[in-house]
Amino acid sequence: MIAQLVELAGRRADGGADALWRRFERTAIAFEWGRLKSAGTTEEAGANVRVRYRGRVGVAGTTATDAALELVDRARASAELGEELDLVFPAQVPLAPLTTFFDRAANASLDDLIGIGRSLLTRLERDGCRVNIAIERETTATSVANSAGAAGQYRSTGFGVSADVWRIAGDDVLVVSDAYEGADLPSDEALTALVASINARLDHALRVVAPPEGALPVVFTPAGLSALMLPVTQALSGKAVLQGISPLGAKVGQEVFDQRFSLSDDPLRVGRTSSRPIDDECVPSRVTCLVERGVVQRFIYDLETAARAKTESTGSGQRGIFGKPVPAYTNIVLNHVGAQHAAPLHLGGGLLGDIRDGLLVDELIGVGQGNVTGGAFSHPVALAYRIEGGEIAGRVKDAAVAGNAYELWKRVGGFGNDARWTGSRWAPSVLFEGVSVARR
Amino acid sequence: MIDRLTAALARSRADYTEIRVERTWSTAVTFRGRRLESATASEDQGGFVRALHAGGGWGVASFTSLDRLEAMVARADELSRAVPLDPAIRLADVPPHRADARLDLDGDVRGVPIAEKKRLLEAYNGAMLGVSDRIVDTLAVYRDEVSEYWYVNSQGTILHVLRPDVTLSGTAVARRDGTIEKGLESIGMRRGWNSVQDKAAGFRAVAERAVQLLDAPMVKGGTYPVILDPELAGVFIHEAFGHLSEADFVYENPQAREMMTLGRRFGKPVLNVGDNGAAPGLRGTLPFDDEGTPTRDTALITEGILVGRLHSRETAAALGERPTGNARAISFRHPPIVRMTNTYIAADPRGGSFEDLIRDVKLGVYACGAFGGQTMLENFSFTAAYGRMIRDGQVAELVKDVVLAGSLFQTLDRIDHIAADFRWNQMGGGCGKAGQFPLPVTEGAPHVRIEEALVGGDVGAP
Numbered sequence: 001m002i003a004q005l006v007e008l009a010g011r012r013a014d015g016g017a018d019a020l021w022r023r024f025e026r027t028a029i030a031f032e033w034g035r036l037k038s039a040g041t042t043e044e045a046g047a048n049v050r051v052r053y054r055g056r057v058g059v060a061g062t063t064a065t066d067a068a069l070e071l072v073d074r075a076r077a078s079a080e081l082g083e084e085l086d087l088v089f090p091a092q093v094p095l096a097p098l099t100t101f102f103d104r105a106a107n108a109s110l111d112d113l114i115g116i117g118r119s120l121l122t123r124l125e126r127d128g129c130r131v132n133i134a135i136e137r138e139t140t141a142t143s144v145a146n147s148a149g150a151a152g153q154y155r156s157t158g159f160g161v162s163a164d165v166w167r168i169a170g171d172d173v174l175v176v177s178d179a180y181e182g183a184d185l186p187s188d189e190a191l192t193a194l195v196a197s198i199n200a201r202l203d204h205a206l207r208v209v210a211p212p213e214g215a216l217p218v219v220f221t222p223a224g225l226s227a228l229m230l231p232v233t234q235a236l237s238g239k240a241v242l243q244g245i246s247p248l249g250a251k252v253g254q255e256v257f258d259q260r261f262s263l264s265d266d267p268l269r270v271g272r273t274s275s276r277p278i279d280d281e282c283v284p285s286r287v288t289c290l291v292e293r294g295v296v297q298r299f300i301y302d303l304e305t306a307a308r309a310k311t312e313s314t315g316s317g318q319r320g321i322f323g324k325p326v327p328a329y330t331n332i333v334l335n336h337v338g339a340q341h342a343a344p345l346h347l348g349g350g351l352l353g354d355i356r357d358g359l360l361v362d363e364l365i366g367v368g369q370g371n372v373t374g375g376a377f378s379h380p381v382a383l384a385y386r387i388e389g390g391e392i393a394g395r396v397k398d399a400a401v402a403g404n405a406y407e408l409w410k411r412v413g414g415f416g417n418d419a420r421w422t423g424s425r426w427a428p429s430v431l432f433e434g435v436s437v438a439r440r
Numbered sequence: 441m442i443d444r445l446t447a448a449l450a451r452s453r454a455d456y457t458e459i460r461v462e463r464t465w466s467t468a469v470t471f472r473g474r475r476l477e478s479a480t481a482s483e484d485q486g487g488f489v490r491a492l493h494a495g496g497g498w499g500v501a502s503f504t505s506l507d508r509l510e511a512m513v514a515r516a517d518e519l520s521r522a523v524p525l526d527p528a529i530r531l532a533d534v535p536p537h538r539a540d541a542r543l544d545l546d547g548d549v550r551g552v553p554i555a556e557k558k559r560l561l562e563a564y565n566g567a568m569l570g571v572s573d574r575i576v577d578t579l580a581v582y583r584d585e586v587s588e589y590w591y592v593n594s595q596g597t598i599l600h601v602l603r604p605d606v607t608l609s610g611t612a613v614a615r616r617d618g619t620i621e622k623g624l625e626s627i628g629m630r631r632g633w634n635s636v637q638d639k640a641a642g643f644r645a646v647a648e649r650a651v652q653l654l655d656a657p658m659v660k661g662g663t664y665p666v667i668l669d670p671e672l673a674g675v676f677i678h679e680a681f682g683h684l685s686e687a688d689f690v691y692e693n694p695q696a697r698e699m700m701t702l703g704r705r706f707g708k709p710v711l712n713v714g715d716n717g718a719a720p721g722l723r724g725t726l727p728f729d730d731e732g733t734p735t736r737d738t739a740l741i742t743e744g745i746l747v748g749r750l751h752s753r754e755t756a757a758a759l760g761e762r763p764t765g766n767a768r769a770i771s772f773r774h775p776p777i778v779r780m781t782n783t784y785i786a787a788d789p790r791g792g793s794f795e796d797l798i799r800d801v802k803l804g805v806y807a808c809g810a811f812g813g814q815t816m817l818e819n820f821s822f823t824a825a826y827g828r829m830i831r832d833g834q835v836a837e838l839v840k841d842v843v844l845a846g847s848l849f850q851t852l853d854r855i856d857h858i859a860a861d862f863r864w865n866q867m868g869g870g871c872g873k874a875g876q877f878p879l880p881v882t883e884g885a886p887h888v889r890i891e892e893a894l895v896g897g898d899v900g901a902p
Contacts, residue, residue, distance in 0.1 A: 029523070033692040037529075038498035039519040042773070043512075044486070045504055062483045063504040074481045081469075081479040081558050110522050130693050168695035171849055173817035243472070243577065245613075322482045323468070366821045369812035374620065378896070380845050382816040397819075400845065400896065440845060440894055 001065065002143040002151070005049055009072045010147035013079065015052030016089045017072075018146035020280050020319055021065075022046060028136035029113045031121060039110060042138075046321030047071065053079040057087050057304070061322040087307050089146040093284050095277040099270055100156035101139075102184040108137045108159070116191065120163055123195045129167045129202075136160050137185075144282050152278035157183050160273075161191070165198055167206075174395075176202045176383065178223075181423060183271050193345070200347050201362060204385055204392045211399035211439050212386055217358035217413060218401060218435035219351045219387070222422045224361040225430060229332070230368060231375045231405040232263070236290045238301035238316075239327050242309055245373055247406065248296050255294045258412040260337040263291040265300060267315065267330035274330040274424045281317030281325055288314045293337070302327040334427040336415040349416015349429035353390045359437055360385040360392060361401060378402035380440065398440040408432045442600065445592045448509050454491035454499070454517040456531065458593035460730065461487040461506070462772045465550055466585035469558050471565040473577050479558050486772040491516035492531075497523035502773050532756035532763045534733045536596030541727045545604045547633030549584040557582055560636070561608070567640040568612040568623075571647035574654065577613040580643075583868075584632075597732035604632050605723065605880055607868030608639060612647035616654045621840065623650035624811060624825060628868035630723045630880065649826060652838055659827055659839040659895055665804035666844065666893040667797050671865045672824055674883025675810040677713055678783045678871070680820040680848045681706075685715075685740045685748075686766070686778040686873075687755035704746045707852045710788050713741035715750055717765050717781030722864055723880040724781035728765065731776050735765035752778050770876045777874055784884035787862035794887045797857050804830040805895050807842050821845040827895075843896045857889040 002021045009017030023045040030038050048061040049071055058079025062071050113135045124131045138158045145151040164177035178197045180186045186194075220228060232248075240246035248256065267285035269275050278284055281303045289297045301309060302317035302325050318328035348360055364379035380400045386393045416429030445459050463485040470477040486504040489512050493499070499519030501512040549557075565580035584606040591599040610625040623646030629635040668676060683689070690696040717735030719725055728734055731753050740748050751759075752767035755778060767776035791797075798804065809825025827842035828835050862884060870878025 035525060035692070036497055036523050037525065038500060038775070039523045040498075040500035040502070040775070041512075041515055041519065042501070043503045043505070043508060044773070059478065059480055060482065061480070064483050064485050065505075067483070070483075077554060078478070078480050081476060081555055083476055110519070114523070128695070130695075166693065166696075168693070168699055171699060171818055171847075173699075175817070245577065322484070323480060324478050363816075365816050365819060366812065366814040366823075369814065369823055378843070380819060380821050382819070398847075438896075440896075 001047065002145045005047060005068050006145045006147055008068055009049050009051050009075065012072050013051035013053040013076055015055060016147040017049060017051045018089050018144070018282060019047060019049040021143045022140060022321065024138050024140040026136055026138035027110060027113065028134065029110070029117060031117050031131065031133040033130045033132065034121060034125065036114065036117065048319050048321050049075045050324065051075045051079055052087055055084045056080065056082040057085045058082050059324040063321060085304065085307055087303055089148040090150050090282055091148050092150040095152060095284050096268055098268055098275060098277045100154050100183060100275060100277070102157045104185040105137050105157035105159045105183065106139045108185055113137065116161065120191065120195065124163060124165055124198060128169065129165050131163060131165050133163045144278060144280055146282045150282035152282060154277055156276065158273040159183070159185055161186055161194065163194065163198060165202055174205055176205060181273055181421065183273050183275065201383070204347065205383065205395040207394035209386050209394035209396060211396035212357050212359060212437055213439050214437060215434040216437050217355045217431060217433050218437065219348050219358070219360045219429050219431045221360065221362045221429050222418065222420050222427045224363060225427050227364050227367045227377045227379060228405045228408060229425065229427070231372050232409065233329060233332060234373050236299050237327055238299040238305040238309055240373060241299050242305055247373065247375060251296045252298065254296060256296055256406070257291055257294040257409045259294040260412060260415065261291060261294055261409060262335040264289045264333050264335065265316065265329045265331065266333050269331045272331050272424065279315045279317045280319040281313065283313045283315040283317060285315050288316070300327045300329065330424065332425045336428070345418045347392065349418030351414050351416045351429055351431040352387050352392065355387045355390060358387045359396070359401065360387055364401065375404045375406040377405060400438045400440060402436040402438070408435065441590050442592065442598060444509070445590060446598070448513050449592055449594050451510065452491060452513050452517055452594065454520055455494045456492040456594055457513065457516070458490050458591070458731070459487060459513070460772055461590045462587055464585050464587040466583065467549070467554050467557060469554070469561050469582040471561055471578065471580040474569065476558065479554055481554060487512065488772040489513050489516040490775060491520045492529060493517060493520040495524055495526070495528050496520040497525040497529065498775070500775050529754055530757040531753040534753060534763055537728065537732060537734065538598045539727060541601045543601065543603055544631060545586065545602065546631035546635050548586065549604065549606060549633050550586055552633050564608065564610060564640055564643045567643040568610055568647040571644060572651045574614045574616060574651045575612050575647050576615040579611040581609045583607045591730070591732055593732055599728055599732060601727065603630070603726065605630055606632060606636055608636055609868050610643045610646060612650045614650035614654055619654055621650045621653035623647055624809070626867040626869060628723050628880065629866055630721070630725060653826060653840045656838040656840045658841045659805060661896045663892055664895050665801050666890045666895060667804065667806045667830065668888045668890070669806070669808040670861070670863045670885045670887060672807050672810050672822065673785055673885035673888040674865050675813055676822060677785050677885060678780060678881065678883045679813045679815045681713065681852060682715070682780045682783045683815065685750055687749045687751045687759060688778040691755040691758045700746065700749070702746055705744055706741050706746050707744040707855055709743040710858050711741055711744045711852065711855055712786035713784065714739045714786065715766070715780050715783045719782045722782045722882040723866070724882045729767045729776065730769045731767040733763045733765040733767065735781060738764045750778050750780065752776060768879060770879050774876050777876065779873060779879055780871060780881050782864065782882040782884065785858065785886065785888060787860045787886045788858040789860055791857065791859045791886065793861060794859055797859055797887055797889045798830050798835070799833045801830045802832060805842060806830055806835060807844060818848050820848060844893055845896060846894050851890060851893060854891045854893065855888055856891040859887040862886040
């Protein structure tokens, strides 16, 4: 399919073409409020083609995969409206070997999925609570190719387990959730960790205490860290730099973050669902170091943003069936100096001991709203705990935290020993001093 | 197509089977600043089968290749048999319907060249850029689609509907030194090309406001009487209350059901709330939902008392209530789940005008438009697009960073005055739930006064 599509597009467009073809099948089950309610299957295939025609670039996508000629003509019509762009399709380069397909995940049966669900349910059910669990496995075949002769194809697997426990008491609604996401079947340890994570946070949440107030030490869990990571990852995208809205746009080579803070995008991590040997524009995958010991190193680019910025793609092109490729992260990895792992893991990653009065934040409301790139944030808490005398005192409601991500990242109070994957981000808990905490 | 679908149904071994097939043609044009970012046309097609075997859970299958239709019908039945369920799923009765409904395409977008769509958007984008050289960036998006839709179920319902949708959005970014402000315009219609003409004024207005906000002070955090404009009041009732009225939240959760007991007082007698999937000409409007149930107007709160909720056939049967036509799916990729359509706070015919709402307000905040909002069940946080102080019964200075946060139950109960000036907000975007986004919905409300609400421009600095 892909070879013919590129060949056809190459003939009908004078400036070359590239294409992506993807097919996946997925099996999913859902336990709703403690009962196995549904089982489903999905089969989907589609193609996305991009052409350069008379110096202009256009794209088109379809799930009607038998209509190649029509697809190419739509891409050409799209190009006729587009701006001129000196887009160069890359030549073939050897790919790094990377395992993306795991037989155990690919061959997991419906009964295997149900078995995992029932075992989790048994371990999560408790009086006064209701449990939702969703489990899915999928296999994907991806092919990319371009008219410069580059091509790549790979098969991959994905496995996801998510659970949330609901407790409604009067008008108090408490939801505690966690998820496993990986390319392989979860190990028993991974499932045990998921249960322990939910139960620990639920146990501490049963007691509601008054929130503290003032400029306080606040520990953000790996999940709670989103509000502080989002401005940074947005600012490190070449697209934001091109638009002139990135506060880091002119800071390459400068120390902007705490010296213990390093950040990279790693598409070659074995076992992650975002990992792949080649990006969706035929650029081989490689690790991109974004921040090294506090110093900004580089930004992520796809082919188009790289062409506009007169630089090279970092292999960060991501495209769906519809729409054009965009620069996107794969696995964001926060590395910090002195990384140590403690087992068993404790909520707070060992950072709570010296806190006389403070907050542990696991989830905030409204992350991503407002002017994220500027770094300022202000969010009510969805799930947070008061820390008193080095211990978790109980859950706080009606509190809000605020600050500026860039100011806070300049001086980190400490990194936890509990680094883990949250979706496609690897990070530990992080302690910041002097975060504004307000009562509502 | 109908013959093919009914033939596939006839071969199903399940006790209940339904099939949806959709074919969607869409175009999208995006400008960023003066630059055309993309202009694309897409075609999407696929099907969805859902089967129920007595004593089993739902078996579902979705697919993009129609050649797989018969295999997928068989697979859905197998999946239902594979998940035994006791007590079994029951579906509330809905009489079979046959309909061939062609919604008003109002200028079929499929007949308009994409170059013309680009020109239209370029003009609206230009209207924002032309306001001032303080407008440093814009984002303008035009999107349209026509979806041909077939639905059949084993109880005799056969539907064929042509569904249009067209949306426009504009973001204007104003900047002076380190200060950045934005304005948002959003238009959405379940109509066609004719309905998005002559809209430049709205785009210009949001760009002008973004420039004005550069000089506006941040609202001083605190507790105020707050008047919501119809747009923000609509977003508020959808986000903060509407989702709790979706019966899939309560039907198998006794604690949730207790919280949402019909007859519970939620507000003062002035408060009336409903959801109307049959209101003519709105984005949330369709003749039938995705289970073949006719849509209708459902009262949720009447004179402050919780009186109803939104149902699928399954939740209605479980709670012994009537299906309301609220089972919706964003596409063939997803099962129908309980969703809102056009959700509204009803006007108080004796409520008078906006001026009547602010007449006796000594110091208050008039919160307008919505940049965003999120609810975590009983807690919500909304960011207004802008605000104006109210001083001694008069609208006063422009203020920015108006964030409303609070508890749903307390806030609904503090709504003490609702005006008579109801309007639907015909906006783009859509609602998200359970991975299904964006679902076209509409919200409507008059001006609404909350006697006391927490406004945080800067909730941080204590």
